[in-house]
Amino acid sequence: MFEQFLALIRKYEIIAIYRHVNSDFDALGSQYGLGQLIFDNFPEKKIVYMGASNPDLMSKMGIDFEQAVIENPSCTLGIALDTANLARLDGDNFEKLAATVKIDHHVVVESYAGLNIEFPEASSTSELIGEFYCACQKTLFLSKQAASWLYFGMVGDTNRFMYEATSTRTFEIAKVLLAAGIDKKAIYQAMYTRPKQELDILTFIYTHYQYRDGLAYYILSDEDLQHLGITRERGSDFVNTLANVAEFQVWMAVTENRAMHNWRVSLRSSGVPVQPIAVKYHGGGHCQASGATVSDLNELEALIQDLIEAIKEENKHASC
Amino acid sequence: MFEQFLALIRKYEIIAIYRHVNSDFDALGSQYGLGQLIFDNFPEKKIVYMGASNPDLMSKMGIDFEQAVIENPSCTLGIALDTANLARLDGDNFEKLAATVKIDHHVVVESYAGLNIEFPEASSTSELIGEFYCACQKTLFLSKQAASWLYFGMVGDTNRFMYEATSTRTFEIAKVLLAAGIDKKAIYQAMYTRPKQELDILTFIYTHYQYRDGLAYYILSDEDLQHLGITRERGSDFVNTLANVAEFQVWMAVTENRAMHNWRVSLRSSGVPVQPIAVKYHGGGHCQASGATVSDLNELEALIQDLIEAIKEENKHASC
Structure with missing residues (x-):
């Protein structure tokens, strides 16, 4: 299924990445992690990040928010991340796009895309993007930046490897992300530092x-x-x-x-x-x-x- | 070095396992994890757990404390875990034993045993026992109980994969312990549940x-x-x-x-x-x-x- 996904990425010039409303670490981590992974490996493609701004989390994650518009839906691949049903998708036009993919770790309620990559047993959607990288490791390069965003997402959704969904695969992907040279200390600091007011x-x-x-x-x-x-x-x-x-x-x-x-x-x-x-x-x-x-x-x-x-x-x- | 360690385990009938005074999750986790690993694979050997009782942690970890005595020092292999210098070892007679091994992840200040397995870059001594198992995986079996105690130790010394020493090897060993069927939820509950008084x-x-x-x-x-x-x-x-x-x-x-x-x-x-x-x-x-x-x-x-x-x-x- 990941090979099919990679083929779609290769095929389209413009790739719009969506996630759910009220974004959290995993929604943003998988969105920007995947976007960066695609950008690092296919720099000629245009990546469009969909959804509303989340100044608090985005500043912690070092994400520059830019209002995104899809100019040519009929030439665009749409990827919906971490979103169980279409109604929770943040951003318009998903159904009008040339091709669509859903990648999610929630219980399956609606398989709304052309290609549906659904693993409810995964700890997070960021873990699934890590799986995608592992499956295509021979042809893809994982940068420190992409790995960092995916790590934010995995730690966010597992409460730092505590929740039940943390599996041997979660630890395997964590290992792969760490090997990409991420600054674990900086990530934890960004996630856990609180103002005195708290x-x-x-x-x-x-x-x-x-x-x-x-x-x-x-x-x-x-x-x-x-x-x-x-x-x-x-x-x-x-x-x-x-x-x-x-x-x-x-x-x-x-x-x-x-x-x-x-x-x-x-x-x-x-x-x-x-x-x-x-x-x-x-x-x-x-x-x-x-x-x-x-x-x-x-x-x-x-x-x-x-x-x-x-x-x-x-x-x-x-x-x- | 781990093969040499395994050869010593095979050689002696009685094996006394020590750790440092004021025991913590890693000291006890590595001690009882290694003891269980040896017991599971060499049930004919007598394992002696050295050191004072720690009712609070031992009850959380499900350890039955028994006052230990070394009856025949000249037939006994001594293993000191998680203890940087001899003065901090909890228990007598270490220097009188037939053979001695030190396994530790602290900065090396004193290599006081016959065989010294010292890896200051490891997250915990429990991780090192996990490394020992991995190195001898073809001949050793890792039970759920041994893996559980090692997981207690790794989580304790890394503050659940947060501290800097958490490495790709830490995640690799965590994966191996999880694969042994440990009940992660029960371990976290035991470690984190606090009385209302707190x-x-x-x-x-x-x-x-x-x-x-x-x-x-x-x-x-x-x-x-x-x-x-x-x-x-x-x-x-x-x-x-x-x-x-x-x-x-x-x-x-x-x-x-x-x-x-x-x-x-x-x-x-x-x-x-x-x-x-x-x-x-x-x-x-x-x-x-x-x-x-x-x-x-x-x-x-x-x-x-x-x-x-x-x-x-x-x-x-x-x-x-």
């Missing part, structure tokens, strides 16, 4: 979090968010400051959206299935990581009661 | 830490330590809760030892050389990670002034 947020969470019967959570009201100088989305990002605690079977972040008159809930669990409860409260997600929305603090209390019930249920089974 | 310590540090001119630090008096229910050593362990902050060029933990009438200082830096200052205050260590001792808070203030000077000096050079 400690104020941690302080707030650790001094205000609440704990009941296996459930730990923090609430950031609109006022708290303003006081801390962060967005609601950023407020939820800290949910895992309550992770890895023996007593906490479920942990969550609750952030207010005053404009929408509701509260966003980010749920995490070490085993208790939280997804059914998220569905009950206008949300969903994975078994142990879900999101939900409640309209007020009364509804939040109902959700909390449901979670405590689910924890009790889980513990009943565990002790059988 | 959040009280974090809360204390984040609400009490002080910041001056690039230097961040927290002080735990004897009273604070008692209040938090932790030892002085444990109090220093949290120094890296102040790591990875853009504004902090040096960060440190200061813990009181009332019985000794002094304060222990743990110093870390993102670039400023702190070792010379540690030496000035009865300590030493690495360029960016050192320890020191001050007799009172006045001397601490002098140390703080020296650190702020060192930060200024560093920034002067950096801006040239």
